[in-house]
Amino acid sequence: MTGTRDIPLPTADACAPVPVSARSEVAGTGASGGRTAPLLHVDNLTKHFPLKGGLLNRTQALVQAVDGVSFNVLTGETLGIVGESGCGKSTTARLMMHLIRPDGGTIAFDGRKVGAIEHGLSHRDLHRQMQMVFQDSYSSLNPRLPVVMSIAFGPFVHGLGRSAALKRAMELLQAVGLDPLLFANRYPHELSGGQRQRVNIARALALSPRIVILDEAVSALDKSVEAQVLNLLVDLKAQLDLTYVFISHDLNVVRYISDRVMVMYLGKVVEIGPVDRLYRDPRHPYTRALLSAMPSMNPRRRTVEAPLSGDPPNPIRPPSGCRFRTRCPFAEQVCEAVAPLLLAPPGDALRAVACHMSVPKSGHSRAVAAVSA
């Protein structure tokens, strides 16, 4: 039974290098060298929230929050996920954690399909391997429990004795830079936002997960505290051999912390690629618009006019074909007719873009030329 297994402490020596699974690389989303096997393989993940109403509470419409999202998270990397609010970032995170049931698609952790009967990974085991830090540091801690109890809950649930779980929680508090003597018995309302978020990080680490999903984990903090927490996250990642999925709307933060970045728009992935290349040379018009809207410290790089106008379309009735076409300056007939696939643009195997313009002979007038092999 996994419940009685001893949970290793988050010391550097206790966390042996993560075994790389024998699973083969999935085409199109590889990364440069090293430990390249995907730790997490998300395939065609879909969630349509029913909008209920009317007399009999029947489903009136479906909100296509996440629609066929596929990506890999490689061992040891930080995958940033960016996009406007409402684009499905948080839903993706919750689906990955199995906090909400997906309508379609699969998630495989370390080569084992989550929830599958044969050679599958149970949800309980998944939660030992994957944890999440929520955006709202206050509501994600039980107001009626001292923070040490909140941290100890996970190990306690997984079979560690009460005092052992508390001891571990004290060590974790220390690990996230809070003096256990001072903070262990405090209640969430007695901590500042940054301190609470540190507690949340400690709670997420309590089960020694291999992957941590950070859902806007630093977005609610003010800039100086945000920097401290980001540095803490970077340190913890190195010490504990963690893999991060970092969800944010702050492009500068994502650039700082991520190895690869995934851009989402209206429930779909529009572009994914290594951070430096994606920021230097965005391929998808939406990515370009996002990046040009990014505030810069350089006064010469002022944003003169809004790169995008209007709001994203209603996810209940998304546009046909490419979902971005209603706001895209380059939209043509093909964009309306055919939904672009997420494909590697010619000559760049590490990236994938869902745009007709980066597919040779797609029918778009600005389509790139094929690179001769």
Added chain:
Amino acid sequence: MADAAVLSSDPALALKRAQQGQSYWRRVWQRLRDDKMTLAVIGVLALLLLMVIFAPWFTVHDPYVGSVLRRLKPIGTPGHWLGTDEVGRDLWSRMVYGGRLSLLAGVVPVFLALLIGGFLGILAGYVGGVLNSAIMRLTDVLYAFPSILLAIAITGILGAGLQNTILALTISFIPPIIRISESITTQVRHLDFVEAARASGAAPLTIMRYHILNNVLGPILVYATSLISICIILAAGLSFLGLGVTPPSAEWGLMLNNLRQALWVSPFVAALPGVMIFITSMCFNLMSDGLRQAMDVRL
């Protein structure tokens, strides 16, 4: 990082402190200690409880033996300082003994309704879906009747008596408690810390026990305490209507009913059981106010 040096200041002490935890309820008690008003009210209720339990020690006269010669003596009569009732029984003895039934009929239904209604409400709120609809629609059916009407109907069918009174009042108090606990649980259930608890792989019952219960119990308890005063009044009302406790049992509502005929002869004596009902229900109300303040951890 998290090595021995960390806790070297005094690991044993720190661990011990964390283990004891300064539990939530201990904090509530600390706050309560500073609230003199609530303490006084609790003192009055405790005194009342003591008097009622050890009634023979606090009374001289038998509450059931009267004499026609001593009928309706006014307040201040030597030997019967609070006067006598319409059949010459000592009113003080009657009131002390009557408190037994009145408190029983006031507290027991609320307690039972708290157990049943609280359980159903938390279940409905946490599980949601079809179960929630089933429980809540049934509650709505019961809720459609005013609680006094419901209680009258039930005792009317089952007949008078203490047991039936308690049963009737329990049934009429279950719906509001279900309502309150369901709405509080639904609010708490959608907070991130419950999600986080689910993310740690805990079973639903474990989450309910460690994360839901300590957040919903306080408000439900406060609400239930405020129901006690209503319940005492309803129980008295049932007795007054002849549907509750039957004579010659001493019960405040029944006493009020019997002394009603003497209202013009000795109004103060006739009003005394009502004063007792008033004091008790007010004390319970004030106590529930004090509890609510003490339980609000964020203040």
